[in-house]
Amino acid sequence: MAGQLNKLKQKELDAAKSKERAYSMSDGGGLVVLVQPSGAKWWRFRYRHNGIPNMISLGTYPDTDLKTARDKRAVARMLLAKNIDPAAKRLAEKEAQADSFLAVAEEYMSKSNSHTSTIETMRRRFTLYIYPRLGKRPIADIDSPELLRALRRVEARGTFETAQRIRTACGQVFRYAIATGRAATDPAESLRGTLTMVKPKHYATMTKPKEIGPLLRAIDACDGHTTVVAALKMAPLVFVRPGELRGADWEEIDLEAAQWNIPADRMKSGRPHIVPLSSQAVAILDDLHPLTGPKGYVFPSVRSMRRPLSENTLNAALRRIGYTKDQITTHGFRSMASTLLHEQGYPSLHIERQLAHVEGNKVKASYNHAEYLPQRREMMQHWADYLDGLKKTNAIDATKLGQS
Numbered sequence: 001m002a003g004q005l006n007k008l009k010q011k012e013l014d015a016a017k018s019k020e021r022a023y024s025m026s027d028g029g030g031l032v033v034l035v036q037p038s039g040a041k042w043w044r045f046r047y048r049h050n051g052i053p054n055m056i057s058l059g060t061y062p063d064t065d066l067k068t069a070r071d072k073r074a075v076a077r078m079l080l081a082k083n084i085d086p087a088a089k090r091l092a093e094k095e096a097q098a099d100s101f102l103a104v105a106e107e108y109m110s111k112s113n114s115h116t117s118t119i120e121t122m123r124r125r126f127t128l129y130i131y132p133r134l135g136k137r138p139i140a141d142i143d144s145p146e147l148l149r150a151l152r153r154v155e156a157r158g159t160f161e162t163a164q165r166i167r168t169a170c171g172q173v174f175r176y177a178i179a180t181g182r183a184a185t186d187p188a189e190s191l192r193g194t195l196t197m198v199k200p201k202h203y204a205t206m207t208k209p210k211e212i213g214p215l216l217r218a219i220d221a222c223d224g225h226t227t228v229v230a231a232l233k234m235a236p237l238v239f240v241r242p243g244e245l246r247g248a249d250w251e252e253i254d255l256e257a258a259q260w261n262i263p264a265d266r267m268k269s270g271r272p273h274i275v276p277l278s279s280q281a282v283a284i285l286d287d288l289h290p291l292t293g294p295k296g297y298v299f300p301s302v303r304s305m306r307r308p309l310s311e312n313t314l315n316a317a318l319r320r321i322g323y324t325k326d327q328i329t330t331h332g333f334r335s336m337a338s339t340l341l342h343e344q345g346y347p348s349l350h351i352e353r354q355l356a357h358v359e360g361n362k363v364k365a366s367y368n369h370a371e372y373l374p375q376r377r378e379m380m381q382h383w384a385d386y387l388d389g390l391k392k393t394n395a396i397d398a399t400k401l402g403q404s
Helices: 010-015 064-080 086-098 101-111 118-136 142-156 160-179 211-219 226-238 240-244 280-294 311-320 332-343 348-354 372-390 395-403
Strands: 023-028 031-035 040-051 050-061 259-262 274-275
Touching: 010 142, 023 064, 031 064, 040 064, 040 086, 050 064, 050 086, 064 086, 086 395, 101 160, 101 311, 118 142, 118 160, 142 160, 211 226, 211 372, 226 240, 226 280, 226 311, 226 332, 226 372, 274 372, 280 372, 332 372, 348 372
Parallel strands: none
Antiparallel strands: 023 031, 031 040, 040 050, 259 274
């Protein structure tokens, strides 16, 4: 590699034309540009280490300009002066990078069957809270105290539930790393019970018929965006979790069978869920289908058909029609249905199954998403008819409806 350096002239580099066969032009010191028959120009650094010839790529011209290529040559020559093989060093760095938390996490998310919105949330949280501290670390070297320090910083912001969710997501990545032979342990598992426990949320709701009727009439009279109003009308009829409602996809909806099949990756329980659709719910979806169907989100964002309604949109709509967060939330429609259906004598098993509450027996739960389906279908139609009754009658008559 001895001899004159910087022999290439910029004009020569720009003027180099392709030939039938590839040929090289030397800049000295091991740096050459290889001109391909296609016209592409590849930078290469040729060298010997311990008497063995080798070559590494330094990029392509003009993306890598002449000055940058020479700088890379200088770095490679400095490594050789220290008896370090540039190719071996690059391979080691590549392997280390491939086993970093960031690389493994991104690989896991790319292969995950989870819903797109779930992966987007996971990636956003990792990008904000985990990648800056642990992203470049070899995943096998990360221990529980190191992960805990990163999660404590999330807690310091007062976002305790987010810290818990990130710990769970990290655990998924570590278990994937174990399965693919890049880690031996899951440090997230060791952190169970170490983070601040989040108190169960009690969502504001209404369970008095005389209050529910006016609420439903206000929703019907709402003059907001079509998808927002439709979602708000659906919420009390299906009483699923707000995220499950917002993320509804037309591929999940079977209008002919009057059934909504929510896949496991969109459910909090991680198990598929069936929602029988009342005639009222089907009517809402029939009206919406020409606008947002036949594919994609049932309730797309006001700004983009590629995204579902945002997390706060439905609650904000309730605020606009005059209801405060202490009176009702979209999540509160679940407890509304649970309370009144229990009062009306429906079996707890049917109600709990329709609420998709986690079954204590995990083996049984994995097979029971269709359990009590005929009974649940009848219950859901009764519930929709009951709500219609509340909109039309006074409190006394509405109470009688629930007992009929």
